[in-house]
Amino acid sequence: KQEVTQIPAALSVPEGENLVLNCSFTDSAIYNLQWFRQDPGKGLTSLLLIQSSQREQTSGRLNASLDKSSGRSTLYIAASQPGDSATYLCAVSFSGTYKYIFGTGTRLKVLA
Amino acid sequence: NAGVTQTPKFQVLKTGQSMTLQCAQDMNHNSMYWYRQDPGMGLRLIYYSASEGTTDKGEVPNGYNVSRLNKREFSLRLESAAPSQTSVYFCASSTAVLDIQYFGAGTRLSVL
Numbered sequence: 001k002q003e004v005t006q007i008p009a010a011l012s013v014p015e016g017e018n019l020v021l022n023c024s025f026t027d028s029a030i031y032n033l034q035w036f037r038q039d040p041g042k043g044l045t046s047l048l049l050i051q052s053s054q055r056e057q058t059s060g061r062l063n064a065s066l067d068k069s070s071g072r073s074t075l076y077i078a079a080s081q082p083g084d085s086a087t088y089l090c091a092v093s094f095s096g097t098y099k100y101i102f103g104t105g106t107r108l109k110v111l112a
Numbered sequence: 113n114a115g116v117t118q119t120p121k122f123q124v125l126k127t128g129q130s131m132t133l134q135c136a137q138d139m140n141h142n143s144m145y146w147y148r149q150d151p152g153m154g155l156r157l158i159y160y161s162a163s164e165g166t167t168d169k170g171e172v173p174n175g176y177n178v179s180r181l182n183k184r185e186f187s188l189r190l191e192s193a194a195p196s197q198t199s200v201y202f203c204a205s206s207t208a209v210l211d212i213q214y215f216g217a218g219t220r221l222s223v224l
Contacts, residue, residue, distance in 0.1 A: 004154075031210055043116075043202055043215035044155075089154070093210045098162065099170055100213070102154040 002027050002094050006103035013080055014111050021075040021106050023090030028068045031093040034100065035064050035075050038087045047088075048075070052095075080110045114138050118203050118216035125193045125223045133188040133219050135203030143206045144186035145170075145213065146178060148199040155202065161186055162209050193223045 003026045013019050023033070032051045036044040048057045048064040050073065056065040063076040077084060087107045091100035119134045137144065146158040147170075157170030159178040167178050175197060177189045186205075190197060200220050204213040 034212065041218075043217045044204075044213075046212045046214070049212050091155075098168070098209045099157050099160065100210070102156075104152060104154040 002092075002097075002101055004090055004092050004101045004103040006088075006090055006106050008106060009104065010107040010109075012109045012111060015080060015082060017080050017110075019077050019080055019108075021077070021088050021090075021108070023073040023075070023092075023103055025071045025073075025092045025094075025101075027094050028071055029095040030068060031095050031097075033064075033066055033073050033093070034091045035062075035073075036089040036091065038089060038105070040086075044089065077108075080108075082110050082112045085109050116203055116205055116214050116216035118201075118219050120219060121217065122220050123222070125190075125221065127194060127223060129193050130189065130191050131193065132190075133201055133203075133221075134185070135187065135216060136185045137203075137205040137214070138184065139205060139214065140183070141205035141207055141214070142183070143209045143211075144180065145204040145206075146176075146186070146188045147202045147204065148172065148197075149202060149218075150199050158188065158201075160209070195223050197221065198223045 034049045035047045050066045061078040087105040089105040090103040116137045142163045145160040147155040161180040164183045203216045206213045
């Protein structure tokens, strides 16, 4: 069964810390992967999309990497700020499918 | 620029009642999706429409029907609501099926 797992479920860090969020998936044959942010009571916002042929994508303080052979992606957040507090979700589209499988997310709290 | 608009934002139904959740996007996207989000289970795809005139089942289609009314609008209908359909429902759209997805703010549905 194709699954996406995010550990830990919750994380608290002090402001200014660099941090890494993890996403693992069960099948290395993927089409692409997206990282989303979700604020409480709101919809999802796409942060970064990595295609299977790419190793990483960057946007501002965010960097997402992809290692298909190990079934892992990481989202690196540099110099974290209280405004980064949100739930971060990883979604993977596996080859041959036309849908994303979502992880259950990591709830991040950045303490001022 | 409204993006993806969902109505209503909140709804309470009694078991057996029917209702339609509305979704409209103004980004000229070809693909549209309906997801449900339940605690501890992540987002699960109910139905999607790859392009105007087509609809396909996702992971959890039972108890739902959809209509792609035109390129802008994609509605989700619950014919006979059940307590198991209590959830937060999200509509999303993208240029093509596995491109960056843009989400609405969600509809919070309770079935008593």
